[in-house]
Amino acid sequence: MFKPKDFRDKACIVGIGETTYSRKSGMTNMTLQMTACARAIEDAGLKPSDIDGVLPQSMGLTAEDMATNLGVKDLRFSSSVSMGGASPCAAIQNGVLAVASGVCNYVLLVSGRNGYSGARTGAALSPAGPMRTMFEFEYPYGLVVPMLWYGPIARRHMHLYGTTSKQFAEVAIAARKHAKMQKNAQMKDEKEITLEDHQNSPLLADPFRLLDCCLQTDGAAAAVITTPERAKDLKRKPIYISGFAEAHPDSPSSTTQRPDITRFGVAKCADRVFEMAGMTRKDIDVAEIYDCFTFTVINQIEDIGFCKKGEGGPFVESGRIQLGGELPVNTHGGLLSQGHIMGMNHVIEAVKQCRGASDAQVKDAEVALVSGYGDFGDGALAILRR
């Protein structure tokens, strides 16, 4: 029998690729995602037809589409995770298990969409599937977009722990500061955000203001996963996947029925992912934390265990999560200021940090943590190292 920690460092990321993050890609969704795929394969030093496992993570691209575009002769493994924004990070688990078991050799993980010029997030929701009960029991009361799903959680957190909107602002300020250092970020040419800008931005879903909300983006990103043995023959230094996990909150199909509405899925898998990696929170040099909303970062910082429950608000103050701070968070600018491609850009940035190749590089970074967050509190974590 295997134990999770038997899979520590048994797979690695050997190639990454991204498109420009913009509001108008000018390409079809399939062209966009396959462009990111081709760049990741090229970065790894592989041929498209070398890929024999695929992990498509967005609507509009299937395993069959990927195999026919890449010219794969014998596709041995395919899987799509249904965890909203947690899907790309959670799919790392599927990729590692597929290559470490020998089921296939090179797995291609991709996510992306025309999220601005095509169908927007709210319009893409469907009552079929994991959101069914929300559509029956919550949608009729006006709970029709994600900022309304998570607003009640943020308010409860503010009530229980005294968390403030000004603390939310710290997350937006750090994300914009980092995005301005990046060559590929939707908001790279916009001005820095001040506390006043944040507090003066309109309330949309009280307690969330405009600057608490992520962007909508056209873009795609991809990564190639293989074993360390195969990586020896490739051109890039491998970035090891030391730990990986997915987790789901209590009552995963609705936020309303869980005993503690502020406890996300990642709270359940944090200890096991650190144990798997043989690391502690102190080993993390940089964290790319899923940031559909500013509050979502604060709550995950607590649930991952970087501080105690309720202390996430004070934790993000005083520049602690900015480059140069104790725990730099979302050095690419995140969903808030780089782009929203379901968190695949968080995986890419973690790889770049471990390679020493980010435009907002954390000095001597060796270990990066990635989180995914989606639907009604689903979560995923991965710990990468060079």
Next chain:
Amino acid sequence: MTTQAAPPAPKPLPTPLPDTQPFWDFCKKGELRFQKCSKCHTFRHYPRPMCPSCGSFEYTWEQVAPKGKVHTWVTAMRAFHPGFEKEVPLPIVIVDIEEAPGIRIMSNFNDGTKHTDLKIGMPVTIVFEEISGVQDRAQVTYALPKLRKA
């Protein structure tokens, strides 16, 4: 010349399945009922076939007093759906049901209570409000649980 105001956009309706239909049928009779496990007596919501505490498929629809307390809320400051255009700012409220431990409902106030009046822990009464519309090309009516300040 007279001008006619455009009819208001329809609001979204519940989308019941056979497992959830009884909840709405009881609402139409003015009764707030939740599934309660016949074996371990645990309440559950939203409706589903199995008890998550003991795995039993046996349950009753237990009537509870229409009383609860505000657990938390979010206020839609804009109409994110055209059906709610005349109601913003619209508080969307999660309520702990007093006689069904662990059970919450989501709802809106229908007595003019504003988002600025709300406090966590505030007692509320649940009432039922009829909503009609077209679903699968048929005219349908539901009774939605709504809130009043207690």
